[in-house]
Amino acid sequence: MKINLNKNTQKWQKIAREYADEFLQPHEVEAELNNGELSKEITKRNKERAVELGFTAIDVPKKYGGLELSMVEQVAIWEQLGRVTNALSWCFPEAQSWMFEACSEQQIEKYILPMVQGLRKDCYAITESESGSDVANLKATAKKIDNGYVLNGEKWFVTSANLADFFWFQAYLPDEEEDALFLVDIDTVGIEMIASPLFSHTYAAHHPTYQFKNVQVDESQRVGKTGDGMSYTHSWFRHERLMIGARSCGAAARLIEEAKKFADNRIVDGAPLSEKQAIQFMLADSATELWASRLMTFEAATADDNGMDVKTLHNRCSMVKLFVSEAANRIADRVVQIFGGRGYMRENVAERFYRELRCDRIWEGTSEIQKLIIARSLKKRGLDGM
Ligand SMILES: Cc1cc2nc3c(=O)[nH]c(=O)nc-3n(C[C@H](O)[C@H](O)[C@H](O)COP(=O)(O)OP(=O)(O)OC[C@H]3O[C@@H](n4cnc5c(N)ncnc54)[C@H](O)[C@@H]3O)c2cc1C
Structure with a gap:
């Protein structure tokens, strides 16, 4: 199922596939059986190799020593990394291009460039108990004081906080009556992890709850300027929604390949499962949905590369996230079914996916929230404007 990609994109696709196959995939079951964790040596080796290959610099401007790859190239990379379970591909930090637009030179030096070198890692503290889908309803506050701010609030689901060095912390500024983003070192006085719940998946990256109590930060830790509000968080959402599309395509491809292999070899009533029409239909539906998913994801990435206006692009990324994540879930469900009892075993890739x-x-906005964004876009711009 090939998409017409240029030589450079194919090169990156191959590099990412080899990395996923050689460094990550062989350790999935080990991670699954060890709370998502691999040995220190393997974790270090995987991260170092990712840095060496340039994965931490794919979305970094050349001006800062990055590779500045096109969005299509980035999608091609994340699609391959998405083939791996247990979030083993999250072993390296990701500096993203919007960070270089949002941050001051001092912030870039202190927080962003060390991520490119694999030396620091970030996490996003946006969601609260009463502000998830309604992300603009933040209760966390940043109160202005001389030379800085005092942060208060409770943040939920802070992915990778157990592995991170600093937060992107979104809060409401009562003085300016709007939101703002801050870079906050994780060891700042007043920050406490108050819970680390267990989730369905088995990842080394946890999603803890953090309390910020009178946390003092310097003026220089505010990201962007007055009026930027949540615009950088929206940039992050856009990027992540597209990459969820890419990773889900990779996951779906792997699932279909594994299901096909199994169905070709499992003999029932004297014939391979793959000759039963019920199984063929499940595989056919899955392959078709994957094809549609890949076309959408690569098209949205191309639109981004071609400089599509941000609002239309925002809608495209929502459509990708909605369609591809839902399709990948349907595919995973079918593949579990094709595997039968084996598909319910944690050592089986279908069960994990x-x-x-x-x-x-x-995450990154539920399917319902993506539908609201798409419906709003349709209402405002009409089909032709989408
Ligand atoms: C494992 C995990 C990791 C996460 N990592 C992070 C992270 O790193 N940083 C971070 O900030 N957040 C993170 N999140 C939070 C995530 O983005 C939110 O869970 C998500 O946006 C949904 O918000 P919520 O959980 O508050 O659900 P709610 O907003 O309470 O929604 C509940 C249900 O109501 C529906 N709903 C809500 N509003 C509407 C509406 N207007 N119309 C129709 N239906 C609606 C939703 O679709 C959903 O089905 C993570 C979540 C999980 C589960």
């Missing part, structure tokens, strides 16, 4: 892909319909 069945749990893991579920979250892609929830």
Whole structure:
């Protein structure tokens, strides 16, 4: 199922596939059986290799020593990394291009460039108990004081906080009556992890709850300027929604390949499963949905590369996230069914993806929220303007 990609994109696709196959995939079951964790040596080796290959610099401007790859190239990379379960591909930090637009030179030096070198890692503290889908309803506050701000609030589901060095912390500024983003070192006085719940998937990256109590930060830790509000968080959402599409395509491809292999070899009533029409239909539906998913994802990436205006692009990324994450979940469900009892075993890739892909319909905005964004876009711009 080939998409017409240029030589450079194919090169990156191959590099990412080899990395996923050689460094990550062989360790999935080991991670699954060890709370998502691999030995220190393997974790270090995987990260170092990712840095060496340039994965931490794919979305970094050349001006800062990055590779500045096109969005199509980035999607091609993340599609291959998405073939691996247990979030083993999250072993390296990701500096993203919007960070270089948002941050001051001092912030870039202190927080962003060390991520490119694999030396620091970030996490996003946006969601609260009463502000998830309604992300603009933040209760966390940043109160202005001389030379800085005092942060208060409770943040939920802070992915990778157990492995991170600093937060992107979104809060409401009562003085300016709007939101703002801050870079906050994780060891700042007043920050406490108050819970670390267990989730369906088995990842080394946890999603703890953090309390910020009178946390003092310097003026220089505010990201962007007055009036930027949540615009950088929206940039992050856009990027992640597209990459959820890419990773889900990779996961779906792997699932279909594994299901086909199994169906070709499992003999029932004297014939391979793959000769039963019920199984063929499940595989055919899955392959078709994957094809549609890949076309959408690569098209949205191309639109981004061609400089599509941000609002239209925002809608495209929502459509990708909605369609591809839902399709990947349907595919995982079918593949579990094709595997039968084996598909319910944690050592089976289908079982793991069945749990893991579920979250892609929830985080970075639920499917319902993506539908609201798409419906709003349709209402404002009409079909031709979308
Ligand atoms: C494993 C995991 C990791 C996460 N990592 C992070 C992270 O790193 N940083 C971060 O900030 N957040 C993170 N999140 C939070 C995630 O983005 C939110 O869970 C998500 O946006 C949904 O918000 P919520 O959980 O508050 O659900 P709610 O907003 O309470 O929604 C509940 C249900 O109501 C529906 N709903 C809500 N509003 C509407 C509406 N207007 N119309 C129709 N239906 C609606 C939703 O679709 C959903 O089905 C993570 C979540 C999970 C599960």
